[in-house]
Amino acid sequence: MASSILVVSTDPQGSTIWWADRINDLPFDFATAHDDPESLASLRDQGAAVHVICNQKGGVGKTTTTVNLAAVTHDVLGNTDKRMHVFIDTPGSLEDEHILTAALNVADDVLVPLPPEPLAFDPTARTISKVIEPRGLPYKVFINAWDPRDGKADRDDTIxxxxxxxxxxxxxxxxxxxIHTRAAAEGKVVTQYPDSGTTLRAREDYFKLALELGYGGGR
Ligand SMILES: Nc1ncnc2c1ncn2[C@@H]1O[C@H](COP(=O)(O)OP(=O)(O)OP(=O)(O)O)[C@@H](O)[C@H]1O
Ligand SMILES: [Mg+2]
Incomplete structure (x- = not known):
């Protein structure tokens, strides 16, 4: 079956670009658009559902979220939803705001990863108030990379x-x-991790997020 999932990297630093080398093994198509952000406009013409993962704070998990959500959405959709879903990974810097803007111009919804670390709070607030909310786009913030071994306080304070x-x-x-960090080095997405208890829990998180966001047609 032809994949109806496309991942687009718009990050000139290119952490997602690396995934392109693995594309034959990945459950989605892959494209880059950092040289030509205007090319994103055609995605809307194709009737795709476009999800933009953004936070101008670096290292919060944008790329990890993009590839893993794309992978589970591929599984969740199965043969039922023929609509193309596009996941756009965006730069984690203020300098590249024009690229982020081009992505948001074609977005149906926006996802903002936030780690449970107070240092990430202010830069995230800036992205939301200066870039996302002025466009009136539907968005959701979600907590990424909470370590249960650190206790619930970090998570609950962030909530x-x-x-x-x-x-x-x-x-x-x-x-x-x-395993998420290790998998990136191996070019594997969450649906390709070898089975173990940890893997099941790691995978479950992304399936839950995809379903909550309605990417399985539940919206
Ligand atoms: N849920 C997670 N569990 C474990 N490691 C994670 C998780 N999310 C992200 N990471 C790790 O944190 C680091 C940063 O993640 P990632 O590259 O996805 O962030 P980013 O927001 O795309 O960064 P940049 O702004 O530089 O593009 C990576 O080493 C990644 O493997
Ligand atoms: Mg990235």
């Missing part, structure tokens, strides 16, 4: 912060697992 800011929040929390 309290998001709610105090009045941001729409996904209930699903993506946990921190070493």
């Amino acid at each position: 309290a912060y998001i709610d105090a800011m009045g941001w729409p929040r996904a209930n699903t929390v993506i946990r921190r697992y070493k």
Whole structure:
């Protein structure tokens, strides 16, 4: 079956670009658009559902989220939803705001990863108030890379912060697992991890997020 999932990298630093080398093994198509962000406009003409993963704070998990959500959405959709889903990974810097803008111009919805670390809070707030909210786009903030071994306080403080800011929040929390970091080095996505208890939990997080966001047709 031809894949109806496309991942687009718009990051000139290119952490997603590396995934392109693995494309024959991945459950989605892959394209880059950092040289030509205007080319994104054609995605809307093709009737695709476009999901933009963004946060101008670097290293919060945009690329990890993009490839893994794309992978589970491929599985969730099966043969039922023929609509193309596009996941756009965006740069983690203020300098490349024109690229982010081009991506948001074609977005149906926006996803904002936020790690449970206070240092990430202010830059995330800037992205939301200066870049996302002025466009009136539907968006959701979700907690990424929470380590349950650190206790619930970090997670709950972050939930309290998001709610105090009045941001729409996904209930699903993506946990921190070493296997995600390791998999990136191997070019593997979450649906390709070798089975183990940890793998099942790691995979479950992304399936839950995809379903909560309605990517399985549940919206
Ligand atoms: N849920 C997670 N569990 C474990 N490691 C994670 C998780 N999410 C992200 N990471 C790790 O954190 C690091 C940063 O993640 P990633 O590259 O996805 O962030 P990014 O927002 O795309 O960064 P940049 O802004 O530089 O593009 C990577 O080493 C990645 O493997
Ligand atoms: Mg990245």
